[in-house]
Amino acid sequence: MTGLGLTSTERARTTAELSATQREVKQHYAAVARGAQTGCSVERGCGLPLNVANLLEGETVLDLGCGGGTEAIQAAQYVGPSGFVYGLDMTDEMLAVARKRAAQQHLDNLSFLEGMIEHIPLASHSVDVVISNCVLNLCDDKKAALTDALRVLVVGGRFVIADIVALKPGLPVQMRKDAAMIIGCSNDVLELDDYLRLLDQVGFVDAHINPYRTFSFDYIQQKAAERSYTTLLAELDADLVDNALAAAYVFGNKAQTR
Numbered sequence: 001m002t003g004l005g006l007t008s009t010e011r012a013r014t015t016a017e018l019s020a021t022q023r024e025v026k027q028h029y030a031a032v033a034r035g036a037q038t039g040c041s042v043e044r045g046c047g048l049p050l051n052v053a054n055l056l057e058g059e060t061v062l063d064l065g066c067g068g069g070t071e072a073i074q075a076a077q078y079v080g081p082s083g084f085v086y087g088l089d090m091t092d093e094m095l096a097v098a099r100k101r102a103a104q105q106h107l108d109n110l111s112f113l114e115g116m117i118e119h120i121p122l123a124s125h126s127v128d129v130v131i132s133n134c135v136l137n138l139c140d141d142k143k144a145a146l147t148d149a150l151r152v153l154v155v156g157g158r159f160v161i162a163d164i165v166a167l168k169p170g171l172p173v174q175m176r177k178d179a180a181m182i183i184g185c186s187n188d189v190l191e192l193d194d195y196l197r198l199l200d201q202v203g204f205v206d207a208h209i210n211p212y213r214t215f216s217f218d219y220i221q222q223k224a225a226e227r228s229y230t231t232l233l234a235e236l237d238a239d240l241v242d243n244a245l246a247a248a249y250v251f252g253n254k255a256q257t258r
């Protein structure tokens, strides 16, 4: 199964082709995995996608941006020996943490792949469920990521992820980005309606988004202090950003006819 990961030549090419944002995100999470960066921990997801994914025994699951492997390992336990889980991440250091944890659990229905979620190194129609915890908001090309997630899903497959969305339309873009950085160490988030439009545009059906927790200005202030983002905080208008962003579950299916 590990043969499905990228070859060293492909890895070198992929790394060289990273956008400035992707390089920044990768460096950040490499430092997080090494314990050198404490702002956003290895465990820093924005939700519990497995609580809403309804995984079944025997299913094949893909965890986009698996980080230290928390969800992928749990998913491997849910789908059991007749199922299989792929954890995909671009950061070697995170994958090393994930592999070490999986080895400690003696799971052999789980494989961690190095690669980009915008170019998933898996065959089309090979996955029953795509999960992810707080990663899409880190992508600068969310359309590419969603398109490739749909590609790898089997007909009738499910996309069930936790992400951060903007609830207040018209929040100035820079303020949205700054608040997203403080809350989720993320470079930008989509407005809820734009997210739904994008899911529809790439071909998901039954797309819906359930925000389950908004972030108050008090919370943003607290996170800014913890993560040393006081300069960013100073740029924010308290009333505008108060409860403007939310953690949400995002759902979509691959149509039966596709």
Ligand SMILES: C[S@@+](CC[C@H](N)C(=O)[O-])C[C@H]1O[C@@H](n2cnc3c(N)ncnc32)[C@H](O)[C@@H]1O
Residues within 6 Å of the ligand: 022, 025, 026, 029, 042, 043, 044, 045, 046, 064, 065, 066, 067, 068, 069, 070, 071, 088, 089, 090, 091, 094, 115, 116, 117, 118, 132, 133, 134, 135, 138, 139
């Ligand atoms: C916020 S952490 C989330 C980790 C894990 N899902 C969790 O909840 O603990 C984000 C992870 O996504 C990975 N990541 C971010 N953008 C990515 C991309 N475009 N392709 C692959 N991995 C990516 C990072 O390397 C990092 O490990």
